[in-house]
Amino acid sequence: MSSVNYQPRKVLVTGGAGFIGSHFIRYALGQDPNLIIVNLDLLTYAGSLKNLENLPDEKRHVFVKGDICDKLLVEKILHEYNIDTIVHFAAESHVDRSIEGPAPFIQTNVVGTFTLLEAARKAKLSRFHHISTDEVYGSLTPDAPAFTEQSPYAPNSPYSASKASSDHLVRAYYHTYQLPITMSHCSNNYGAYQHPEKFxxxxxxxCLKKQPIPIYGDGSNVRDWIYVEDHSRGIMDILTKGRLGETYHLGGQCEISNLQMAQMICKLMDESCLKLIHFVKDRAGHDWRYAMDISKIYQELNWQPAESLCEGLRETIQFYANAKELEHESH
Ligand SMILES: NC(=O)c1ccc[n+]([C@@H]2O[C@H](COP(=O)([O-])OP(=O)(O)OC[C@H]3O[C@@H](n4cnc5c(N)ncnc54)[C@H](O)[C@@H]3O)[C@@H](O)[C@H]2O)c1
Incomplete structure (x- = not known):
């Protein structure tokens, strides 16, 4: 199974003012001193230019505020900047919001991906990497083996259904039009700059504010957690060494229940916060467990997660503690 060597030069990153996209931009600029990144982001409630502070080389990053559904804008960017590669993060990403109002999820995640694929096809791009999620596979029982790249799709929320739809379009553009795509499915990310609404x-x-810590249901739902920098490195490995038309799983190899995660954070911060944990009404259709089999990317590209949960959490806690201090100073 030979992997190809590909060198992206001018990359359009979509959703690069969001959590994972901004980390990827920081990582990619730091890795390759010749890379130029154009960042197309609508700056919805989830995006912020603050996420892009302290980039390694600001001059090689161009920010464009705009919508991935805007066909003319996307075509203009591909042409004007002579883009060779798209790395597509932009999405509506919060499951609870998709339950309250699914329409923006269909628009951005499905229509937006379609718009990018069409533009990429017309411009004959060299690479289109699509960021997907473990949630498209639905829910696992406690003893079931982890999801593999062959697992059947079974999305349970409007969010995961919209991501699954976009995955199918990406796959179809490879098979029908030979658009040179790769795709990755990742488990839950954590790290600095994540939107405060996430778990x-x-x-x-x-914990910092000594306020109640809400946990859905009885807290037994299990997630696999990956440090966001490991995710960025995995995407770059797929982009530069992955096989065309292939899907790769990324995960932290770190399954833990939501309750255990909350307890671990409390213990790392201040054990007295344990008493702040309280259970709230469960999310509708809440998937019980996700887990990712990462043997394919390990065997083909020698990628595996590097950060331990404990160390990654310490760094994440430090980031939010510093951000809180800054909040205070600015008041
Ligand atoms: N967060 C996770 O744990 C996780 C896990 C697996 C996969 N993913 C996937 O990774 C990607 C990024 O997730 P995230 O957590 O960084 O999301 P995020 O919500 O933090 O960021 C999304 C970004 O997309 C932008 N955006 C939204 N709609 C847009 C539009 N129409 N046009 C242009 N920009 C738009 C937002 O402004 C924001 O900056 C998503 O595709 C998500 O499905 C996330």
Whole structure:
């Protein structure tokens, strides 16, 4: 199984003002001194230019505020910057919001991906990497083996269904039009710059403010957690060494229940916060367990996660503690 060597030069990153996209930009600029990145982001509630502070070389990063569904804008960017590669993160990404109002999820995740694929096809790009999620496979029982790249799709939320739809389009563009795609499915990410509405920032911020820590149901739902920098490195490995048309799984090899995760954060921060944990009404259709089999990417590209959960959490906690201090100073 030979992998190809590909050198991206001018990359359009979509959703690069979000959590994972901003980390990827920082990582990619630091890795390759010749890389130029154009970052197309609509700056929805989830995106922030603050996530892009301290880039290794600001001059090689161009920010464009705009919508991935805007066909003319996307075509203009591909042409004007002579883009050879798209790395596609932009999405509506919060499951709870997709339950309350699915429409933006269909628009951005499905129509937006379609718009990018069409533009990429017309411009004859050299590479299109699509970021997907473990959630498209649905839920695992406690003893079931982890999801592999052959697992059947079974999305359970409007979010995961919209991501699954976009995956199918990406796959179809490879088979129908030979668009040179790669795709990755990743488990839950954690790290600095994640939006406060997500689980780990919620727990950390609640501990910092000594406020109740809300946990869905009885907290027994299990997730696999990956440090966001390991995810960025995995994407770069797939982009530069992965086989065309292939899907690769990325995960932290770190399954833990939501309750255990909250307890671990409390113990790392201040054990007295354990008493702040309280259980709230479960999310509708809450998937019980996700787990990723990463043997394919390990065998083909020699990728595996490097950061331990304990160390990654310490760094994440430090980031939110510093951010809280800054909040205070600015008031
Ligand atoms: N966060 C995770 O744990 C996780 C796990 C697996 C996969 N993913 C996938 O990774 C990708 C990034 O996730 P994230 O957690 O960084 O999300 P995020 O919500 O933090 O960031 C999404 C970014 O996309 C931008 N955006 C939204 N709609 C847009 C549009 N129409 N046009 C242009 N920009 C738009 C937002 O402004 C934001 O900056 C998503 O595709 C998500 O499905 C996330």
């Amino acid at each position: 780990i920032p919620t727990v950390i911020r609640s």
